[in-house]
Amino acid sequence: MQGSKYDLLVIGGGINGAGIARDAAGRGLSVLLCEQDDLAAHTSSASTKLIHGGLRYLEYNEFGLVRKALRERETLLRAAPxxxxxxxxxxxxxxxxxxxxxxxxxxxxxxxxxxxxxxxxxxxxxxxxxxxxxxxxxxxxxxxxxxxxxxxDARLVVLNALDAQEHGATILTRTKLVNAVRASGEWRAQLRRADGSTLDVRAAAIANAAGPWVGELLKGALGRPASHSVxxxxxxxxxxxxxxxxxxxxxxxxxxxxxxxxxxxxxxxxxxxxxxxxxxxxxxxxxxxxxxxxxxxxxxxxxxxxxxxxxxxxxxxxxxxxxxxDENADNPSALTRDYSLELDAPAGEAPLLSVFGGKITTFRKLAEQAVDTLAEALQRNAPVWTVGAPLPGGDIAHANFERFLAEFHRQHAWLPAALAHRLARAYGTRAHRVIGNARSLAELGREFAPGLYEAELSYLCNTEWARSAQDVLWRRSKLGLHVEPGTLEQVARDIDIWIAHASARDKARNEVAN
Incomplete structure (x- = not known):
């Protein structure tokens, strides 16, 4: 990847960054997303877990925001039932x-x-x-x-990143933007991996979707002023x-x-x-x-x-x-949950788009508008596509989850009902990939926590970028809640050891192959 050129470099692996990467990759742009921690490590895994119009925003006359969110509510219910x-x-x-x-x-x-x-x-x-x-x-x-x-919420982010990858995007977690400068009509960026190594890449455009860090990133690594603030x-x-x-x-x-x-x-x-x-x-x-x-x-x-x-x-x-x-809003509760997209595109220079604000319900629309703006700046013909597209695992007939669950349980009658329900909820039609060819609980491998078997842990690491027990127990799932508090530390330690050994095996295998 050293020195590679992309159409779009997305900074931030929360819901807005993952949504932008998905939308752009699906329109044929080459995309690199980098996130300094895990996907949904911060704001996007700390919501109230609601897809809603925001009933209380009517009291602040936010009719446009509520209408937009209510429309998206219907779209998302179909995309990921x-x-x-x-x-x-x-x-x-x-x-x-x-x-x-x-x-x-x-x-x-x-x-x-x-x-x-x-x-x-x-x-x-x-x-x-x-x-x-x-x-x-x-x-x-x-x-x-x-x-x-x-x-x-955290799985919504992961599924957007997964769909982005399946449309050709490269997703790098534990990778931080150190700096980016404009030169010869493009962005030249330096990224730092978790192991301290650096990666130099080029991009035709950058999307700054760093959430709480959006302003800090503009002033620091990107060296640009901002007309909006959060x-x-x-x-x-x-x-x-x-x-x-x-x-x-x-x-x-x-x-x-x-x-x-x-x-x-x-x-x-x-x-x-x-x-x-x-x-x-x-x-x-x-x-x-x-x-x-x-x-x-x-x-x-x-x-x-x-x-x-x-x-x-x-x-x-x-x-x-x-x-x-909002200078007129003294009460934090009165601040708008709407968003603003700021485009910095001087003549002849590579564009930079920054995302300010937003809420999880409107992420898809935000991403669509962001990529519309960037595609126009890049003079790319890129039609919209996400409004009717299911997220990974969401291609459930007629969005009827209960019927899908009944069929999934029939096909895997050996699964305990609670485990079948959790796997179907978490992975949808891709739950079969998690189970693989297993025909019994024993064939799912070691049980690390109640209902968490080695087969699922392997899937999370190999497919969904899980790199630690925290990623597995508190973001890809909430299984940490179901572990006895007195044993949680040991369970986490066992998972971290397994992930470290699996990573070492994969690294050794790749070195032999190369």
Whole structure:
């Protein structure tokens, strides 16, 4: 690869970078994506896991953003029905916070701002007549139900990167941009690998999709000014034991006008979040603090009969969202979740496109617009293609996951039901590739953690760029939650040792072949 020339160098392996790489590669551009850590290592694996229009954004008159997101919700539900699924939300009515007529009006808009084919509309409910009412305090009498989508956010990033690679892109994780300069109508960039080695490449254009680092990258490695800026906002989540038995999620209105979600998570748990706090530290070192944990617990205790405390928290995660700066928005919650694309293309010079802001739901549209802009700057005829294209594993007939799951389980009746369901959810139609020719659990190899066998670990390393136990247990899956806390460190150590040995074997094999 030393000295290779690409049409597009993408910086950043989060959802926007992976989406841009996929879109560009599918249009015939030669693409190199580099990510300084693992795919989805930061913001893109720290979301609330929702594909949604953003009901609360209507309150800030973000009608265009909500319409765009609602359209994308339908597109993504069809593109990846294995990792994206419909989810019904219950909003208890608290008369002292927002009047019922306002909520009804908002839900009516939410139902009709964009064409809706896959999800049922909203309706009012009486809590004592609905399963979602049982866990709530008795003072809550009524509420509303509406639809949105759930997504495995980190896997969404991986699948975009995988589709990019299958369309010809080169994906380099653990590879950082050191610097890039314009020369002779192209970009000349130096990349540094995890082992300290450097790689010099050339590119006709660069897409800066570094998320929280977008401004830092412009001023530093790229040496360019920016006309936009982002405000870093920390969002934290907690995971507790399961707080309710039904399959609906909750959206709660707090007195401070913030919205908190409580969502069924990994079968045995409830995901609660998120907070919105200004953040000024290193985005790679973000973590929840005690006040955030207490805030989330208090928010839940305002609504649920069963109370929780910080001692009930099983796991936490935090991320830094790079939101478009708005001088008129003092409250982080009021900052827009829309995005802006900034093109720097002086006459005769190689173009640079930087991505500011955005949300996971609109990543595909953002990527499409980014590549449209770059293709025009490069004078390339490159028609759009992703709107009807499934992501890897998402080519499920009629987007009917339940029918696919039943057939998958029939074909592999020897798989325990819970394992079959997890593999089908994670990999869709490619779950067969994970299993390979195995016909029994023993043939899947060593079991490293509950439900994690050597065959899957090998697939994750060879196909999905997993390089550590952290990649496997907390991003490619959430199996870390299902490991007994006292044994988690040993499980992680065993996985890291296996990956190191497998990597050494592959390296030795390649050296012999060469």
């Amino acid at each position: 294995h990792i994206i699924r419909p989810l019904r939300f219950v909003m208890p009515h608290m008369p002292d916070l927002r009047p019922a007529w306002m909520i009804r009006a908002g839900l009516f808009l939410y139902d009709h701002l964009a064409r809706r084919e896959l999800l049922p509309g909203s309706r009012g409910i009486v809590m004592r007549q609905h399963a979602a009412g049982a866990p709530l305090v008795d003072s809550i009498k009524r509420g509303f139900v509406y639809s949105d989508g759930w997504v495995d 405000r870093l906002v920390k969002g934290s989540h907690i995971v507790t034991r399961r707080l309710f038995e039904h399959d609906h999620a909750y959206i709660f209105q707090n007195p401070d006008k913030r919205i908190i979600f409580a969502i069924p998570y990994e079968h045995d748990y409830t995901l609660i979040g998120t907070t919105d706090l200004e953040y000024g530290g290193d985005p790679s070192q973000v973590a929840i603090d005690a006040s955030e944990t207490q805030y989330l617990c208090d928010s839940i205790n305002r609504y649920f009969k069963q109370k929780i405390s910080p001692a009930d928290v099983r796991w936490t995660y935090s991320g830094v969202r790079p939101l478009l700066e």
